[in-house]
Amino acid sequence: MAPTLSSADAEKISTLKSDVATLDQISENEKSGFINLVARYLSGEAQHIEWSKIQTPTDEVVVPYDTLAPVPEDAAETKKLLDKLVVLKLNGGLGTTMGCTGPKSVIEVRNGLTFLDLIVIQIETLNAKYGCNVPLLLMNSFNTHDDTLKIVEKYANSKIDIHTFNQSQYPRLVVEDFKPLSSKGNTTKEAWYPPGHGDVFPAFKNSGKLDALLSQGKEYVFVANSDNLGAVVDLKILSHLITNKNEYCMEVTPKTLADVKGGTLISYEGKVQLLEIAQVADEHVNEFKSIEKFKIFNTNNLWVNLQAINRLVEGDALKMEIIPNPKEVDGIKVLQLETAAGAAIRFFDHAIGINVPRSRFLPVKASSDLLLVQSDLYTLSDGFVTRNPARANPANPSIELGPEFKKVASFLSRFKSIPSIIDLDSLKVTGDVWFGASITLKGKVTITAKPGVKLEIPDGAVIADKEINGPEDI
Incomplete structure (x- = not known):
């Protein structure tokens, strides 16, 4: 159903079409996808939720993970399952918030290995163990594409098929007159934006990769953020979806x-x-x-049937809620319209959630997360980051590091080695603080350097339930 537009908005779309037609940086698919998105936005087809109609999903809709059937022991059966699978990592993000210039997936996480290294090792391990061929797809954005191609070259001899494709590139809209910023003489990357990971479905189809994988007999894609270290292939989930013919599954986990x-x-x-x-x-x-009423949240680990993606994209049926994201470029107010992949759940048949253990959600969004995964709280084996069973508390410690630690390079330079935090409940660090080697932190620890003072925590210090404001407190 075409969105209904007022005559003024229809006029805007008509002018926008002419403007967009002249943009030779993008494909016809991208042009029509963009115009469609803007028309839907202007028609105000926002979906209004009536609060009184919201119901808590039953265990049939959000399946508890521990009720999933065990996977058959037979390696030949497991190989059959895995041969139906494709892994797709969302790789469009830059590590700018962590002070990096390239794709976030090339930040070193542990033992000198990056997110991407770990993902490749995990899939290689699976393919070697079961003699299967699970390919890896990376959805890049125009921001990460060139760098990723260079990085992927180093896996040329690995036992894994790696494919890349780009999510769409859309022009930022000038709020004042609804013209593309790029047609205003801005020829930089700033004039464009990637329209959110909801674009994964049309971009996957438009790239030709979806058709190619369907022709190889692949049935399901496991989609996850490249910075979520917990998002590893799970055979129990895959087996459940194939058995129950679920077209879409969102992994959710208990909210904290x-x-x-x-x-x-x-x-x-x-x-x-x-x-x-x-x-x-x-x-x-x-x-x-509230954690009482809404007990779970979306991890953005999604399992989706490939035939269903094909059907819905071809039928132009994926009308996810539009997320308007206002920005400013060189003092000009612009708008970028985005969608989220999780919102597509309502368009698929027999869609479910699975309430997974928290271990499947281990994102690294900031240097405080990096501290957790580089510490003795976790071990690394075959590319899998596993939590240390020696920690009694099921929750991770809460860590707040000041702005001095925000960029990865400065974070790393401030630790001679990452402290032991097995028994840590919380850590708050403020000011110009430097950590020596082999430090142990326990309980609740607050470390505050006075303004203009460099505070060094000496090698081997053991700090338990303490507030430190100067060397005399250590």
């Missing part, structure tokens, strides 16, 4: 106070769907954030 803004799954008018904080009216926001 750190995740209150994360999207959650609800049952609504007989369908399962994702509810994001942006869709919630102000008067219900506190209820949305």
Whole structure:
């Protein structure tokens, strides 16, 4: 159904079409995808959620992980399962928030290995163990494409097929007159944006990769963020989806106070769907954030049937909620319209959530997360980052590092070695603090350097339940 537009908005779209037609940087598919998105946005077809109709999903809709059937022991059966699978990592993000210039996936996580190295090692291990051929796809953005191609060259001799494709490139819209920023003489990358990971489905199809994989007999794709170290292939989930013919599965996990803004799954008018904080009216926001009513949140680990993606993209049926993202470029107010892959859940048949253990959600968004995964809380084997069973507390310690630690390079330079944090509950570091080697932190630790003072924690220090404001407190 075409969106209904007022005559003024229809005029805007008509002018925009002419403007976009002249942009030779992007394909016809990208042009029409962009125009469609803008038309949907202008028609105001936002989907309004009636709060009273929201229901908590049952265990049939959000399946508890521990009720999944065990995977058959037979290696030949496992190989058959894995030969139906493709792994797709969302690799469009730059590591700018962590002070890096290239793709975030090339930040070193542990033992000199990057996110991408770990992903490749994991899949190689699976392929070697079962004699299967699980390919790896990387969806890049125009920001990460060139760098990723160079990086992928180093895996040329690995036992794994690696494919890359780009998500769409859309022009940023000037708010004032709804013209593409690129047609205003801005020829830099700043004039463009990648329209969110909801674009994974059309971009996958438009790249030709989807058709190629279908012709090889592949059936499911496991989609995850490249910076989520917990997002590894899970045979129990794959087996469950194939057995039950589920076209879409979102992994959710129990919400903690750190995740209150994360999207959650609800049952609504007989369908399962994702509810994001942006869709919630102000008067219900506190209820949305409560851990009592909405106990789970979306990890963005998604399992999707390839035939279903093909059917829905061809039928132009994936109308995910539009997320308007206002920005400013050189003092000009611009708008970028995005969609999220999780919101597609309501368009697939027999879609479910699976309530997975927290270990499947281990994202590295900041240097405080890097501290966790580089510490003795985790071990690394065959590319898999596994939590140390010696830690009694099921929750990770909460870590707050000051702005001095924000960039990866400065974070690494401030630790001679990463402290032992097996028994740490919380750590807060403020100011110009430097850590020596073989330090142990336990309980609740606060370290504050006074303004203008360099505070060095000596080698071998053991700090338990202490507040440190100067060398005399150590």
